Amino acid sequence: MNLKHSLFGLLTSVLISCHSNSSERETYLDLKIAGAMRNVMWKGELGSNIDLDTIWDKNGLYGIGPVSYLRGELLINNGKSYVSRVTSDSSMSLEETFEISAPFFVYGNVKDWNEIELPAQVKTLQDLEQFIDEQTKNFKRPFAFKLTGQVSNAIIHIQNLPEGTSVSSPDEAHQGQINYELENEEVEIVGFFSTEHQGVFTHHDSFVHMHLITKDETKMGHLDELEIGKMNLLLPKK
Secondary structure: OHHHHHHHHHHHHHHHHHHHHHHHOOOOOOOEEEOOHHHHHHHOOOOOOEEHHHOOOOOOEEEEEEOHHHOOEEEEEOOEEEEEEEOOOOOEEEEEOOOOEEOOEEEEEOOOEEEEEOOOOOOOHHHHHHHHHHHOOOOOOOEEEEEEEEEEEEEEEEOOOOOOOOOOOHHHHOOOOEEEEEEEEEEEEEEEEOOOOEOOOEOOOOOEEEEEEEOOOOOEEEEEEEEEEEEEEEEEOO
16 A cells, blocks of 8 residues: 555656646747748748738737738737838838738737846847847747837848749848838837747747837838847746
8 A cells, every 4th residue: 555655646746747847838828830931932932821810819919920922021019910011212101900911920929928127238139039048948939029118229121022023042032122220219029039940930040030110100120130228028927
């Protein structure tokens, strides 16, 4: 009997331990991914892989990707969907709508955040990526994150592929892309972090993909360069 009790107790402890370790890494509902960046860049799969208006749960919804046929950028920020398009080398249009599609898109729902002020030494995209990685070793990955506050400088781009263009390489995919520089702007940045999705929703040399929108909702695009002023980092709660 003692042996049986001991074995039962050991098995129970192992099961509890496994459950505990698993729950410690769970932070939010699983992300969803439609399409893949590499298929767009290398195979020219520019058409729709997802219509954003088919995403039914918009409560705490976040998502990023390009517009189908690389004719703009997409951002879902807390249930609101934005589309930016190039109007000139120095201007863009920004529309709020879910009636749009994407060739690849990553999205998920986060309803509760932990907010921390970024240390002064975190200034660049590289600094930020390293800091997020260090802060989230016990997180279930991939995950969404958010930044709010002021950028000293930033460069965002909007895809603007000429109509009818075929694509078989990243260089071809970025034809027509327009860059926009921001200075001393109050912004929100929505990002997604993963060490295992390079070429799917992050570039081959990065663990993050981020889109920036200004507080006045007049500018939005894919974030390429960043000099952080004073910002807070929001990470999903358990």
